[in-house]
Amino acid sequence: MDSDTSRVSSRPSSPEGDDIFLSAVKKSVGFSGAVSSTQSDSPPDLRGADLRGLSCADEEALALKMLSKKDRKLLSETELQSMRLKINSRERKRMHDLNIAMDGLREVMPYAHGPSVRKLSKIATLLLARNYILMLSNSLEEMKRLVSEIYGGGSGAHHTSFHPSSCATLTHAAAAPLPGHPAAVSHPSHPVHHPLLPPAVSSAASLSATGLSAVRPHHGLLKAPSAGTGPLGAGFQHWGAGIPCPCSMCQVPPHVSGMSSVSMPRLTSDSK
């Protein structure tokens, strides 16, 4: 009944709730055809033949007229069953909302969005989001530090004077380049790893701590290898495209007041 992420990237993570609910109702009422045998849609003791046909209003009314002990028990079972359906429906809705939120998270992730790109799995989305947040906050701190270096009255006020040291503390020389950065895209053998990498400060220890190795993002997140756009695709080509790279190589204008003005919408607009 569900479809998987790899089928179509735009696959809705939530199937039609009405259909599922209706099918659940059918199944619960005794519509046992085309239903998986093991998946008990209602407690096994409630799936007796007595409940078949109670979906019909007439038969339900008829059952209400029968006030024997057995039928009262039946009534309570039907109530129990309807309650079960309600609970199941709520749970479905809850999971659907969760999936919607997950889709929203995917949309703002620095990851390719397109028909040829497989949707990130849930665990990959969460791990990527975590590391992306860490990376952004790290870059923000670095940015603040550089700005204070420039305008703080130090001898290194000139733009080029601080580049080597600051850049070294950033990601150019680090093992984990910023996503989309030239240093990052120069590793085609690790197409999807970079977006998942933690900030430059965090090293392999942090990487393993996040369990990223378990995600194995290279194992086919791309349905078809897109050599042109790379793993980040059109949605996140380079920091300079929308998110200024904090290094001086990428020439962040000194008049940029802060990261609050950084055009983050780039991510959302491209992700569409």
Added chain:
DNA sequence: TAGGCCATCTGGTCCT
């Protein structure tokens, strides 16, 4: 065919 990922059901627990 095995493994990964997912949706759904279900019972339990906690909270309001």
Added chain:
DNA sequence: AGGACCAGATGGCCTA
């Protein structure tokens, strides 16, 4: 009491 949340179980679909 009712709802939200959670985790385990189960089966379907897809890919390597």
